[in-house]
Amino acid sequence: MSFLDIFKKDPLKAIFKDDEREDHDDILQAAMLLSRNDADVMNNMNSALDDPIKYLKANAERLSERGIELDDEESLEKQDADELLFLSMVDELEAHGYAFEFDYNCELKDFLWGLEQINNYELIADAVKSVKQDESGDVEAWAKEINAALGEKACLCYIYIESDSYPIAISDYDTIGKPEIPFITAI
Numbered sequence: 655m656s657f658l659d660i661f662k663k664d665p666l667k668a669i670f671k672d673d674e675r676e677d678h679d680d681i682l683q684a685a686m687l688l689s690r691n692d693a694d695v696m697n698n699m700n701s702a703l704d705d706p707i708k709y710l711k712a713n714a715e716r717l718s719e720r721g722i723e724l725d726d727e728e729s730l731e732k733q734d735a736d737e738l739l740f741l742s743m744v745d746e747l748e749a750h751g752y753a754f755e756f757d758y759n760c761e762l763k764d765f766l767w768g769l770e771q772i773n774n775y776e777l778i779a780d781a782v783k784s785v786k787q788d789e790s791g792d793v794e795a796w797a798k799e800i801n802a803a804l805g806e807k808a809c810l811c812y813i814y815i816e817s818d819s820y821p822i823a824i825s826d827y828d829t830i831g832k833p834e835i836p837f838i839t840a841i
Contacts, residue, residue, distance in 0.1 A: 666707045666724055670735050677736040678703050684838055685743050687830075688811070688823045689752045690774070702742050710738060716745045720817070737816075740837065744813055744821050753813060753823040756793045765796055769810075774824045777808035793820045797841035809840040 682699055689695040702709040710717065714724050720741060723729040747753035751773040756765060769775060769782060781803040787796050797810040797820075806827045813821040814837045823838070830840050 666710060666730070669730060669733065669738065670706055677740065680837070681736075681739055681743050684813075685746065688747055688813075688825060688838070689750060692750055692752065695746050695750050695752065698746050699743060702739055702746075706735065706739060709742065713742065713745065716749075717741065741815065744815060747813075747823060748821065753821050755819050755821040758793060758818045758820060760793060762787050762789050762791070762796065765793055769822075769824070772822075772824050774808075777824050777826060778804060778810065781807075793822075794841060797822065801841055811838050812841045813838050 682696075682703065685695055685699045698709075710724060717724060717738070721729070722733060722738075722741075744753065744755070748755055751771065754768040754771050756768055760768075766782065766787075769778065778800060781800055785799050785803045787799060791799075794812075797812070801809050804827075808824060808826050809830055811823045811825050811830050813823060815821060822841070830838065
């Protein structure tokens with residue numbers, strides 16, 4: 655650390671300085687419902703919301719994979735506190751097997767393999783086997799076909815992030831529809 659580093663501002667402190675906690679309840683609710691109230695997910699999300707700077711620094715590699723560098727003001731320019739915490743929720747769900755993030759143009763075999771990696775795959779397994787998927791389709795089309803086959807038993811849920819990837823979770827039908835979860839929709 656050089657002498658000048660002592661005076662360097664931490665860009666995260668600026669982001670969280672006036673954090674009004676607008677979406678924190680929604681983030682916790684989404685994490686709780688999609689993880690089926692998994693203790694590890696909930697503990698990590700509570701830690702993230704209680705001390706976001708500490709949490710984000712401890713998990714900087716995850717954000718770096720999204721092109722967000724915590725020590726780079728330019729990288730953080732487009733981010734706000736809620737967005738960083740929401741991305742943290744998506745990463746926690748994925749790290750604990752409750753979501754899988756697909757590239758928008760993945761191949762069908764990769765899509766089907768990714769679905770199998772999600773903890774509650776058993777909710778959709780029979781429907782996946784019953785649907786004849788078109789190899790030339792895409793994540794959204796395949797997910798819609800599976801959801802149609804599921805009826806109101808379960809559903810594939812898209813977790814909206816500003817990206818060309820599709821974080822998808824599996825939920826029982828009642829959970830995703832009632833109560834409504836912001837940022838998350840059945841595909």
